[in-house]
Amino acid sequence: MLAVIRIRGTIDIKPSIKKTLELLMLHKANHLVLLPQTNPMTGMVEKAKDYVTFGEIGEKTCAKLLEKRGRLSGGKRLSKKFLEEHKLKDFFELAKTIIAGEKKLADFGIKPVFRLSPPKKGFERAGIKKSFKIGGALGNRNTDINQLIEKMA
Numbered sequence: 348m349l350a351v352i353r354i355r356g357t358i359d360i361k362p363s364i365k366k367t368l369e370l371l372m373l374h375k376a377n378h379l380v381l382l383p384q385t386n387p388m389t390g391m392v393e394k395a396k397d398y399v400t401f402g403e404i405g406e407k408t409c410a411k412l413l414e415k416r417g418r419l420s421g422g423k424r425l426s427k428k429f430l431e432e433h434k435l436k437d438f439f440e441l442a443k444t445i446i447a448g449e450k451k452l453a454d455f456g457i458k459p460v461f462r463l464s465p466p467k468k469g470f471e472r473a474g475i476k477k478s479f480k481i482g483g484a485l486g487n488r489n490t491d492i493n494q495l496i497e498k499m500a
Contacts, residue, residue: 348381348382348383348384348403348404348409348445348446348448349381349382349383349384349388349389349392349401349402349403349404350379350380350381350401350402350403350404350408350409350492350496351371351373351379351380351381351382351392351399351400351401352377352378352379352399352400352401352463352492352495352496352499353368353373353374353375353376353377353378353379353398353399354376354377354398354399354400354470354475354484354485355376355397355398355399355475355476355485356375356376360398363394364394364395364397364398367391367394367395368395368398368399370391371391371392371395371399372459372460373395373399373460374460375462377462377463377464377465377499378460378461378462378463379412379416379460379461379463379496379499380459380460380461381404381409381445381452381459381461383448396485396486396487397485397486398485399485400479400484400485400486400487400488400492400495401486401487401488401492402487402488402489402490402491402492402493403489403490403492404446404492404493404496405490405493406439406442406443406446407439407442407493408493408496408497409442409445409446410437410438410439410441410442411438411496411497411500412442412461412496412500413425413438413441413442413445413457414438415500416461416462416463416500417457417458417461418457418458418461419456419457419458420456420458425438425457433455441455463496463499463500464499464500465499466495466498466499467498467499468498470483470484471483471484479491
């Protein structure tokens, strides 16, 4: 499961990339979506790599994200009552089911977009216009995305 976070805003963006970000449901900066690792999805993420950062999300991080930032329709938070209704022990079990691909967020009625705060102590030193490989914030992070989500959740 890929976690994709939009880093940059909408100024001076090509229309094709803007459309791709809309299809990925990344309308604003600091929004996160969880996507399956299929060829079409990874292709779309690669196209928007100059505006987003992405990587493989871990179960522990996904559980924390669902607990702190997960919302139901109407803006209600996920609670213990919600877990009991869906016969789940805890958020870790919910995260496992979603990452394994057994069920989707929509099957549980969870909104697909997670609104995050800016990262505590900021992004990497090179800023938000350079690739992660050279010390910036954009592009593929692999498993380092979990550290960024921890800072933003």
